[in-house]
Structure formats: C-alpha cells, structure tokens
Amino acid sequence: MITLYGFPNSRSLRAVWVLEELGVEYDYRHVDMMAGEGQGEAHLARHPDGKVPVLEEGELTLFESTAICRYLAERHGEPDGLLPASIEGRARVDQWMSFVVSELEQPLWTQAKHKFALPQEQRVPAVLPTAAWEFQRALGAVQRRFDGEGWLAGDRFSVADVLLAHTLSWGVQFKHRLPEALNDYRKRCMSRPALARAIERDKPVAETR
Amino acid sequence: MITLYGFPNSRSLRAVWVLEELGVEYDYRHVDMMAGEGQGEAHLARHPDGKVPVLEEGELTLFESTAICRYLAERHGEPDGLLPASIEGRARVDQWMSFVVSELEQPLWTQAKHKFALPQEQRVPAVLPTAAWEFQRALGAVQRRFDGEGWLAGDRFSVADVLLAHTLSWGVQFKHRLPEALNDYRKRCMSRPALARAIERDKPVAETR
Incomplete structure (x- = not known):
C-alpha cells in the first residue's frame, strides 16, 4: 500500500498528480503544517x-518531490509512460527535473521564504x-530549449x-509574467x-475546512 | 566518445570525479567561464x-551535474556500483541528490551569488x-538521517x-563549521x-595557467 503525506498547495501536489496519472491506489494523509x-x-x-x-x-x-515522482513512474508506470524507457531518455527527464528545481523553482522559493516561510528575523525582503530577476532569467533559459510545443523531455507527457x-x-500565483507559449503549455x-x-484529493479534509 | 565540458573549481568536478571512479575514457574540455x-x-x-x-x-x-553523474553511473557503471541496482535503492540516491542540491547547496550558491556571481546591481549582501543560517539548518537535517558512518544512500559509495x-x-571553503563526524566522512x-x-584533470590547461 502507498501512503502519501502532503499538505494543500504545496509541492506534494506534484506527487498526488503523478499518482492520479498512474491510476494507482494510495492513502493520502494531510500533515497539518500550519499547526x-x-x-x-x-x-x-x-x-x-519536517x-x-x-x-x-x-x-x-x-x-x-522529484525523487518521489520519478520512483512512482518507474515502479508503477508503463514503459515509456511518464518516464522514458531508455537510459538517455531518462537522463533528459532527470536533467529537466533538476533544472526546474534548482534554477526555476529556487527564485520562487526565495520569494516565499523571505515573504512568509522563514522565521521573521531571517527574512530579507x-x-x-x-x-524575480532570477526567475525571468531561468525562464529565458528554458525557452532556449523548449518553446511550449509538445512536451519538455521527449515526445510524451x-x-x-x-x-x-x-x-x-x-510563478503565475506569484504574479510573474510567462511568455504566451509557455503559459499555453502550462494550461x-x-x-x-x-x-x-489530484487537486480534489489535495483539499483539506472536511473537518478542518 | 564522451566529452565533458567543465571549468576548474565548479560543479563540473562532480562529473569528472564520477568519470574517474568509473575508469572510462573521456575528453575534458575547459570552457573559459571567466572570459x-x-x-x-x-x-x-x-x-x-551557459x-x-x-x-x-x-x-x-x-x-x-546530478543528471550527468546518475547517467554515467547507470550507463557505464557495474550494477550496484555507484548506483544501486534496485528501483528503491536508486530512489534513495535520487532523494539525497535532490536534497543536497536543493537544500544544502542552495544556501552556498546564494552566498556565492550575492558575493560575486550575480551582476553587481543584483547583489544583496x-x-x-x-x-549561512539555512546551510546550518540543512546540515542539521542531514544529520538526522546520516551520522557520517558508512555511506549516505546504501552500503556502498x-x-x-x-x-x-x-x-x-x-561549505568548508566558505568557512562553515561542519560537525566532526560529517567532516571526517567528507575527508x-x-x-x-x-x-x-579528477582534480588533476580539472586543472586549467598549461597554456592558460
């Protein structure tokens, strides 16, 4: 049995999304991060x-989240499903997951940390x-390789x-402007x-709403 | 034939290190980042x-670097060599590589960026x-799982x-204090x-020294 621990509107949605794409059964437990x-x-x-x-x-x-998504796709997915079957194809997926997490997401996480996530005394607004400048720069790098047509790493989602x-x-939630083609891809x-x-499962349980 | 593009004292050393561990032939080309x-x-x-x-x-x-190291280990390494053979074992390696890059390395990269790597007008000292506080916090998280004995993800390097x-x-180069056991592991x-x-290969070529 699979158990996923998550919290609404966090990185855990990525894992729930993959679980739903795969159609496997799982128990979803909310960890009350606010409490x-x-x-x-x-x-x-x-x-x-924590x-x-x-x-x-x-x-x-x-x-x-990247390790969880990759593991789930490899363990529970079809060959050439959410993860390519070839070593080279997988390497391209790893490359982009790493780039997204370390280049594109980090500026957003910096914004979140210095707005609300860090202890007050550590924030440097x-x-x-x-x-914001770093996010746009990373977006520019993505665009050098991916124009929003098709999928990021290979010919499948x-x-x-x-x-x-x-x-x-x-990024959109944080009011960043996306190039139109990338925004269309996102949608x-x-x-x-x-x-x-996944979003339905991710919602807070009725008792705590 | 394998070609690795790198620059001394950068993340490219990780890939050169893995290439040397594997004992495969490769051409190492320096990209003159300073120029x-x-x-x-x-x-x-x-x-x-770039x-x-x-x-x-x-x-x-x-x-x-993480995608390159993983690819090399999978493509050119023995089973259960630099990468475990089981899906679960590989997932643990992925988990720690992602944690190191996104939690432990990012504060160091933030320090580097705001000291010298960003354009002057973007630096916020x-x-x-x-x-520095975030690096120590991430180090504390590593220590909750790994005390420096043996290896990080499984029973092999x-x-x-x-x-x-x-x-x-x-981190040591940036004058951070490491817990003794983790520093011994590092050494x-x-x-x-x-x-x-790898360090020998990583050195600038004679002409540019």
Missing part, C-alpha cells in the same frame, strides 16, 4: 526537515527583486512536465483530468 | 544557461547571514556521496584516488 505537525516527532521520523511530500511504500520511505507545469503555475498540462482529481 | 565563453553561441548550444558541466556522448547532450562530499567541501570521500585524478 506545526511537520516539526513533530512522528513526521520528522519520515522527513528529516517537509512534504513523503511517500511510504513497503519498506521505503522517500522524500523530495530586499532580496525579492533579485529573486512525463514527470518533467509535472515539475515544470507545477512550477510555472507557482495544457494543468487541464489534465488526473490533475483535477 | 565569457559560457555565454558564447557555441556553449549556449550545449547549455541553455553553465557547466555539460556531457556529450553520441546523440546525447546533457546538463545538470544583507541576505548572507540568512544563507554512490553518486549521492559525490554530491554530498563535494557540497560539504564547498574520507575526498581522499579517494579517483578524486585526486
């Missing part, structure tokens, strides 16, 4: 920094314009698209039925 | 943001103390150790003969 549950003993035993998502399956406890579309949407990814189901 | 060669047309055709490392092998052009040891060394990794050979 400090992430830093509680039980969750720190799952994630050494974050989400965390995946449990059998003996495996896994953190980091003066860094926000630089973060892959976990690299999950990462890019989710991160672009985060095309975000209109997938699996994501609609 | 702006990274942003030249030829290198931008290899890397959309960075290193970049790996070329046959039809494949690959960027992002006020963010440096927060970056893997590409995850290449990433962690290289990043810890970057144990850094004393591998393959790394000594």
Whole structure:
C-alpha cells in the first residue's frame, strides 16, 4: 500500500498528480503544517526537515518531490509512460527535473521564504527583486530549449512536465509574467483530468475546512 | 566518445570525479567561464544557461551535474556500483541528490551569488547571514538521517556521496563549521584516488595557467 503525506498547495501536489496519472491506489494523509505537525516527532521520523511530500511504500520511505515522482513512474508506470524507457531518455527527464528545481523553482522559493516561510528575523525582503530577476532569467533559459510545443523531455507527457507545469503555475500565483507559449503549455498540462482529481484529493479534509 | 565540458573549481568536478571512479575514457574540455565563453553561441548550444558541466556522448547532450553523474553511473557503471541496482535503492540516491542540491547547496550558491556571481546591481549582501543560517539548518537535517558512518544512500559509495562530499567541501571553503563526524566522512570521500585524478584533470590547461 502507498501512503502519501502532503499538505494543500504545496509541492506534494506534484506527487498526488503523478499518482492520479498512474491510476494507482494510495492513502493520502494531510500533515497539518500550519499547526506545526511537520516539526513533530512522528513526521520528522519520515522527513528529516519536517517537509512534504513523503511517500511510504513497503519498506521505503522517500522524500523530495522529484525523487518521489520519478520512483512512482518507474515502479508503477508503463514503459515509456511518464518516464522514458531508455537510459538517455531518462537522463533528459532527470536533467529537466533538476533544472526546474534548482534554477526555476529556487527564485520562487526565495520569494516565499523571505515573504512568509522563514522565521521573521531571517527574512530579507530586499532580496525579492533579485529573486524575480532570477526567475525571468531561468525562464529565458528554458525557452532556449523548449518553446511550449509538445512536451519538455521527449515526445510524451512525463514527470518533467509535472515539475515544470507545477512550477510555472507557482510563478503565475506569484504574479510573474510567462511568455504566451509557455503559459499555453502550462494550461495544457494543468487541464489534465488526473490533475483535477489530484487537486480534489489535495483539499483539506472536511473537518478542518 | 564522451566529452565533458567543465571549468576548474565548479560543479563540473562532480562529473569528472564520477568519470574517474568509473575508469572510462573521456575528453575534458575547459570552457573559459571567466572570459565569457559560457555565454558564447557555441556553449549556449550545449547549455541553455551557459553553465557547466555539460556531457556529450553520441546523440546525447546533457546538463545538470546530478543528471550527468546518475547517467554515467547507470550507463557505464557495474550494477550496484555507484548506483544501486534496485528501483528503491536508486530512489534513495535520487532523494539525497535532490536534497543536497536543493537544500544544502542552495544556501552556498546564494552566498556565492550575492558575493560575486550575480551582476553587481543584483547583489544583496544583507541576505548572507540568512544563507549561512539555512546551510546550518540543512546540515542539521542531514544529520538526522546520516551520522557520517558508512555511506549516505546504501552500503556502498554512490553518486549521492559525490554530491554530498563535494557540497560539504564547498561549505568548508566558505568557512562553515561542519560537525566532526560529517567532516571526517567528507575527508574520507575526498581522499579517494579517483578524486585526486579528477582534480588533476580539472586543472586549467598549461597554456592558460
């Protein structure tokens, strides 16, 4: 049985999205990050920094959204499904997932940290314009290779698209302007039925709404 | 034939290290980042943001150090060599590589960017103390799972150790204090003969010294 630990509107949506694309059964448990549950003993035993998502399956406890998405696609997906079958094809997916997380997402995370996520005394709002500049720069690098036609890494929708579309949407939420073609690509990814189901599962449970 | 594009004292050392661990033949080409060669047309055709490392092998052009290290280990390594053979074992390696790059390395990169790597007008030195605090926090998270005994992801030296040891060394270079056990682990990794050979290859060519 698969258990996914997550929190609404966080990186855990990436993992739920992949689970829904794969159509596998899973138990989704909300970790109440607002109430400090992430830093509680039980969750720190799952994630050494108290974050989400965390995946449990059998003996495996896994953190980091890219590793979870890739594992799920490899373990539960068809060959050439969400992950290419060839070593080279997988390497291209890894390359883009790493680029998205370390170049495109980091400026957004810097914005989030210095707006609200860091302890008050660690926030330096003066860094926000630089973060915005870095996001646009990373977007420019994406555009040098990917114009929004087709899919990011190969000729099928892959976990690299999950990462890019989710991160672009985060950018839109943070009021960044996207080039039209990349925004169209983002909307095309975000209109997938699996994501609609994922968003439904991702919602806070009725009791806490 | 494998060609690796790199620059001394950069993330490209990770890829050279893995190449030397694997004992495969490769051509190492220096991209003169100080002279702006990274942003030249030829290198931008290899890397959309003009960075290193970049790996070329046959039809494949690959960027992002984690993707390159993983690809090399999978394509050229023994099963259960630098990369575990099982899907679960590989997922643990992916998890730690992602954690190292996105949590442990990013504060160091933030320090580098705001000290020298960003254009002058984008630097915000006020963010440096927060970056130092974030590095120590990420180090604390590593320690919750890994005390420096044995290896990071499984019972063998893997590409995850290449990433962690290289990043810890970057931390030492930036005058961060490491817990003694993690520093001993770092030294144990850094004393591998393959790394000594990699550092030799990584040096600037004689003409440009």
